[in-house]
Amino acid sequence: GQQVMQIPQYQHVQEGEDFTTYCNSSTTLSNIQWYKQRPGGHPVFLIQLVKSGEVKKQKRLTFQFGEAKKNSSLHITATQTTDVGTYFCAGPRAGGTSYGKLTFGQGTILTVHP
């Protein structure tokens, strides 16, 4: 079945360092979504990428969708303690539209040391 792999599983950085998490799907995706979950909280939607090669920025966060629409990355520049949490990528199951059905990566847990 469809698999979405995410690496690394853990990342520890000093405040001010950059951070990147990578997401790879076994199937081509119509779109990819990123979510952030703060410790003890629930996942919160960050962004959706739809087009091949798309790059979107949200302040210090840069999201990319691969040309083949099978991989994606999230890069955070100059991390802050507020960036702590787990970052998930997710794609629609079976390559179709979402209908509330997403396959999530395992997540990358980011800790930031002040």
Place this chain on the structure above:
Amino acid sequence: NAGVTQTPKFQVLKTGQSMTLQCAQDMNHEYMSWYRQDPGMGLRLIHYSVGAGITDQGEVPNGYNVSRSTTEDFPLRLLSAAPSQTSVYFCASSYQGLQSGANVLTFGAGSRLTVL
């Protein structure tokens, strides 16, 4: 708007007991889903619904039942709890469309279940 509301937040069960996790949304979203979160495994889809009266299985449906009698409510039932069902459960809703915000999940705060 309250968004997606889940109850209870915490629950401890003994093996073999039954219970229902409640989920309600007030955003008039047609799609609702249940995920479970376990360490190192991300979120896995249990069941989902595309509208009142319509449900289907996700990736890990065994041991769980759902029903969708109204647009707002999507309860998850554990008929005979097992220790393997110890997890954090998230309910989510979404709607289909082309506008910003469509096709993405809004999650509830989660229900932490421990089965002894």
